[in-house]
Amino acid sequence: MIRIHITSASSATAVVAAIEETGERYEVIRSDRPGVGPSLDDGVVHLSGTAAILLWLGDRFPERRLVPLVGDPDRPRVFTWVTWLANTVQTAVARLDPTSGPPVGDTTAQQHGEHHD
Numbered sequence: 197m198i199r200i201h202i203t204s205a206s207s208a209t210a211v212v213a214a215i216e217e218t219g220e221r222y223e224v225i226r227s228d229r230p231g232v233g234p235s236l237d238d239g240v241v242h243l244s245g246t247a248a249i250l251l252w253l254g255d256r257f258p259e260r261r262l263v264p265l266v267g268d269p270d271r272p273r274v275f276t277w278v279t280w281l282a283n284t285v286q287t288a289v290a291r292l293d294p295t296s297g298p299p300v301g302d303t304t305a306q307q308h309g310e311h312h313d
Contacts, residue, residue: 198222201235208234210281211249218257246282251275 198220202208208224211234215222235244236252243249254263254274263278264271 197238199225199237201225201227201237203227203233208246210285211236211246211253214250214253214262217262218253218260220257247278250278250282 198215200208200211200215200222202224203226212222212224233244234246234249235242236249241252243252251263251274255266258265263274
């Protein structure tokens with residue numbers, strides 16, 4: 197199971213959306229520690245930061261086509277857009293609505309039709 201750690205000041209919307217696309221089971225855990233952005237733990241890998249998590253998910257689940265494969269000429273553009281999303285869009289969303297973010301708890305990807313708080 198994938199675990200996502202977030203704070204009220206971080207927006208993990210893009211991370212959760214990408215995990216939803218994988219179809220994997222995940223859990224969202226809120227933390228009160230200030231300054232901690234989203235982090236991911238799947239029992240083997242631990243990553244911090246929206247951009248790192250999004251790129252890792254793309255490589256971990258290539259069959260879901262979240263990012264172009266290594267060697268694809270379009271892949272470098274993904275780095276530009278993912279870092280822009282993480283550094284600009286996500287930051288703005290978190291500032292506008294610090295309560296935004298995914299539900300907390302054990303969640304099955306939306307395509308399975310189940311959500312649990």
